[in-house]
Amino acid sequence: MLNRLIPIAFAALFGVSAIAQAPAQAPAAAPGAVKAAAPAPASAKADPRDAIAKKIEGLKPDDVRMSAIPGLYEIARGSQIGYVSGDARYAILGDLIDLDADANLSENRRRTIRNRLIDTVPESEMVVYGAKTAPYTLTIFTDIDCGYCRKMHSQMAEYNRLGIRVRYLFFPRSGPNTESWQKAESVWCATNRNDALTRAKNGETVKSSKCPTSIVARDFELGQKLGVDGTPAIFLPTGELLPGYSPPSELVHYLKTGKMP
Incomplete structure (x- = not known):
């Protein structure tokens, strides 16, 4: 088994x-057969x-x-x-x-690779909440229709107040050609993406003009490469992945100490 x-x-x-x-077994040599040449030296x-x-x-x-x-x-x-x-x-x-x-x-290597992959996305192609001077910047894969993603977003002011800056990438768990995917595209195409994302997470319908929407597909593919299988998926500056929702006070405590309270 x-x-x-x-x-x-x-x-x-x-x-x-x-x-x-297992490698295939070579047939037995016939009597008198010429032996094969010696294997090449290791360097060759x-x-x-x-x-x-x-x-x-x-x-x-x-x-x-x-x-x-x-x-x-x-x-x-x-x-x-x-x-x-x-x-x-x-x-x-x-x-x-x-x-x-x-x-x-293995985990150290994973963290290095995660950061390298995330760094391929410029911040101008993320939806960012919080000041650049914040002590901690987190990259979070989010799904507009995910309940815990909505809960986390509803506390954004508190995360920001505690020094946590959030950079969102889209990860509609239902995949392409679904309602969640279309919502992500509508948010990305909005003139004010921050406002549009907040409204979408509050259950409002976001209407926007069509625009190149490959950004959602790219984020989704990146999430798959990073091993995201649920949302929210929180990536710390170290490259560590924290799957799932964490309240603001617990998350900042973990960022400071490396331990959950």
Whole structure:
């Protein structure tokens, strides 16, 4: 049972075309057959990253790098992290922990990747609430029809008062060609996006002229790369992901101390 589940789980994350397949057995040599030439020296062998990238659908060699364990390679698909042996035969699901440093190396890597992906979106293409001088700037994926997103937005003044600046990106959970998606497009096309988003979250109908709406599709795709599977999805300046709603006082306490009260 376990042998079946591991490849399935890995394929679900990374789209693996073939994982953990044993190499085909070569036929026995006939008597008197000429022996094959000796294998090429290690320096002449192909880069393991190429073999790993070929094994996993959609992966590029640049998405593969050596991990902290010799012979084990880290692969990244969006912000998802996995590990594959240098011969591209074995895959490992789970986080890599440095026991001496008491550090989750996989999570540290995820945070770096998350920040890099979020930084590809200019602030001018976000809906921002709060002063640039605020001590904390959070990037939040929101769904206009999400109840906890609405609750969080209703407390925006308190978040801002406590020094939290919010940068919204759209993540209509229902997907393209749905009412929630259309609402996000209407907000983005509005002349005053901040006012339009507040009205939409209050249940009002926002009417606006048509405009290029690829911004919603881009945000949604980015959220998927970042591993967003619910809203609100709160990304801290460190790259940490906090899924779900947090009251203003609890969130600012966590930002200051790293612990929830």
